[in-house]
Amino acid sequence: MSEKNISVQTLRRLPIYLHYLNSIKNDRDNISATAISNRFGLNDVQVRKDLGAISGNGKPKTGYSVQELIRDIENFLGCGNPTKAVLVGAGNLGKALLSYGGFNDYGLEIVAAFDSAAQADTINGKPVFSADKLASFCNENKITLGIITVPASQAQSVCDTLVAHGIKAVWNFAPTILRVPDGVIAENENLASSLAVLCQRLNGEGLE
Amino acid sequence: MSEKNISVQTLRRLPIYLHYLNSIKNDRDNISATAISNRFGLNDVQVRKDLGAISGNGKPKTGYSVQELIRDIENFLGCGNPTKAVLVGAGNLGKALLSYGGFNDYGLEIVAAFDSAAQADTINGKPVFSADKLASFCNENKITLGIITVPASQAQSVCDTLVAHGIKAVWNFAPTILRVPDGVIAENENLASSLAVLCQRLNGEGLE
Numbered sequence: 511m512s513e514k515n516i517s518v519q520t521l522r523r524l525p526i527y528l529h530y531l532n533s534i535k536n537d538r539d540n541i542s543a544t545a546i547s548n549r550f551g552l553n554d555v556q557v558r559k560d561l562g563a564i565s566g567n568g569k570p571k572t573g574y575s576v577q578e579l580i581r582d583i584e585n586f587l588g589c590g591n592p593t594k595a596v597l598v599g600a601g602n603l604g605k606a607l608l609s610y611g612g613f614n615d616y617g618l619e620i621v622a623a624f625d626s627a628a629q630a631d632t633i634n635g636k637p638v639f640s641a642d643k644l645a646s647f648c649n650e651n652k653i654t655l656g657i658i659t660v661p662a663s664q665a666q667s668v669c670d671t672l673v674a675h676g677i678k679a680v681w682n683f684a685p686t687i688l689r690v691p692d693g694v695i696a697e698n699e700n701l702a703s704s705l706a707v708l709c710q711r712l713n714g715e716g717l718e
Numbered sequence: 719m720s721e722k723n724i725s726v727q728t729l730r731r732l733p734i735y736l737h738y739l740n741s742i743k744n745d746r747d748n749i750s751a752t753a754i755s756n757r758f759g760l761n762d763v764q765v766r767k768d769l770g771a772i773s774g775n776g777k778p779k780t781g782y783s784v785q786e787l788i789r790d791i792e793n794f795l796g797c798g799n800p801t802k803a804v805l806v807g808a809g810n811l812g813k814a815l816l817s818y819g820g821f822n823d824y825g826l827e828i829v830a831a832f833d834s835a836a837q838a839d840t841i842n843g844k845p846v847f848s849a850d851k852l853a854s855f856c857n858e859n860k861i862t863l864g865i866i867t868v869p870a871s872q873a874q875s876v877c878d879t880l881v882a883h884g885i886k887a888v889w890n891f892a893p894t895i896l897r898v899p900d901g902v903i904a905e906n907e908n909l910a911s912s913l914a915v916l917c918q919r920l921n922g923e924g925l926e
Contacts, residue, residue: 518915521911521914521915521918522908522911522912522914522915523911524914525893525908525910525911525913525914526893526894526895526908526910526911529870529893529894529910530870530894533870533871550894550895550897551895551897552895587914587917587918588917588918588921593917593920593921601814602813602814602817602818603814603818605810605814606810606811606813606814607909609810610810610811610909613910613913616910616913616914616917617913617914617917618913618917654920655916655917655920662737662738662741663741678920679916679917679919679920681912681913681916685733685734685737686734686737686738686758687731687734687758687759687760689758689759695916695919695920697912697915697916699909699912700730700733700734701815701818701907702733702734702737702821702824703729703730703731703733703734704730704889704905704907705733705821705824705825705826705889706729706730706732706733706795706824706825707726707729707730707905708863708887708889708903708905709795709796709801709824709825709826709863709887710729710795710796711887711903712801712862712863712886712887712903713796713801
């Protein structure tokens, strides 16, 4: 990975550029920052700054090489050396994440799933184990990232187990806020919270 | 709904407080801001400010009435008068969202799903129609919110159809940025972007 410092906002846009560049790579060799910015309704100065931070500058008239941009974004995101993750909770949302093929493109490989009432041996080719095997699996496979898709009432307990067995980052989809010790990262993906913001805006309520 | 202005950050925490309060309402009548803040590792001044914005102040020693807090948060989030939504794209993620019972608690009711290759008549009791019925359904049922769970390559076209037929807000799960006209709200729920941020932090890369 690059050692350049970039903003969270730039980082959040990189997977979107990457997805788009992959979709056009067979049709064209070069693309301008203006074409990318028009595609997504972004400011072209912003797109140039984003791409400049992880790749070179575009050439006058021809712009950027699509292949080079793809390679530079992939290198930056660590796609060549994916982080191994476990997923805990193979309900509908867990199954959706297991079945989504796109995470490998962004540096994540879900290697196994765990569920207290495992109903299938595999989902999308990933093994599903009973929850009592979680701790030993994390230890033995040196897993650093855990995805939590259990109900809110079980999420903290699952998180504590993961942290006790070597997990350094949790991606939490349960509608709660997880407590983690210093040195462990928690990203709370709270769909209900996003929804509350959206409905509030839709209904014309004031937001500061 | 209340006409008070609150911050997006406060709004994002309200569904989390609501979920927690519902989980304890049968066990206790009152709760203090300190107890809530300890539960989620938040600052208790922040919790007091959040609750003060949509409810009254807690009483000395007894704190807040759990039932009153639930009622005030539900009123604020518009739970009594849910927004009707359609979902487009009944793949794994679409199915997960359809099967998630919790959205009603936050003011959203998914009334129907649409898919270009609809395989089931219903998912979790919600009707699934073929995509060519989307426009007329939105018109006839005065739908204002659309949830997009189709592949990125189809998302803008679906969005344009929704907007042309009365949708005022889109909740987009496709890994792309949607262009919407003025007056229409788009909330992009980009899981790949969240993941990129998480992996970057995990690998100790600098983020500004």
